[in-house]
Amino acid sequence: MMQDITIGQLARETGCKIPTIRYYEQIGLLPQPRRTAGNTRRYEANHVARLGFIQHCRELGFAQNAIRELLALTDQPDEPCEAVTKIAETRLADVKRRLARLEALKSELERMIGTCAGGRVKQCRIIEALAH
Amino acid sequence: MMQDITIGQLARETGCKIPTIRYYEQIGLLPQPRRTAGNTRRYEANHVARLGFIQHCRELGFAQNAIRELLALTDQPDEPCEAVTKIAETRLADVKRRLARLEALKSELERMIGTCAGGRVKQCRIIEALAH
DNA sequence: CCTTGCATCTCTAGTCACTATAGATGCTAC
């Protein structure tokens, strides 16, 4: 397959380090790619998307278990609707909580930047914005 | 000070484990509290808010360095406006990126839950929603 | 007072998710 790429190309395309890619394969987040006769990994297009997804999830602070659940939604599209919906709803609730907190933080950062005209910041309520 | 609380009470109020609280103190995220004559820690109200803030930041996947920057905005309210604004703007850009990704994920989860009426999920585009 | 017992203390070691290094082998281009 000519369009298959090496682990180095995959790393460059996604910004993910090579050992991390192998680590994700080891713990089962990335499926094992095919190998050449000389035992080097060859990745296909779907690996690029999947790795990008995993990276964004990690950046957003999702637990490994949550990432597995989300990937399971892709891996088992023939699962009964109920099961998939239940997982999706749990994840959605989590996503909504995160959105609310980020919005609060965003508002406070914007307020700080906006009211900074005088020369000194009067007060910072970042902690209060996120402490609940 | 009667309103001071022990590390155990702080742990219960914030849901943070006791060794983690001591760890945050060790790495300088939480200020050292005063001690009793017998050397046990006594926390004040501001510690509760600050620890809650740190926890939410960790859950949202902020790097330790980012958390330090955000806390610095609180710790140095007398800093010149420019410096504070610069930090706040950097953090704000980061927060906005996260918000955009979470919104994309939210939309896709909602679409999946919504179109699931038939009995099987037709297709899952979660990966595409977050792969970019 | 003094004990009983749970809470804290410090210190060391273990876990999880990477990340870096070492030494061997693969692959492409002269």
Added chain:
DNA sequence: GTAGCATCTATAGTGACTAGAGATGCAAGG
């Protein structure tokens, strides 16, 4: 075919906790 960078496996190290061991603190009952 060989120079040289890429990839391979395997092991060790880092950052951020997390769990234990053994010693001391401290409120409550006798």
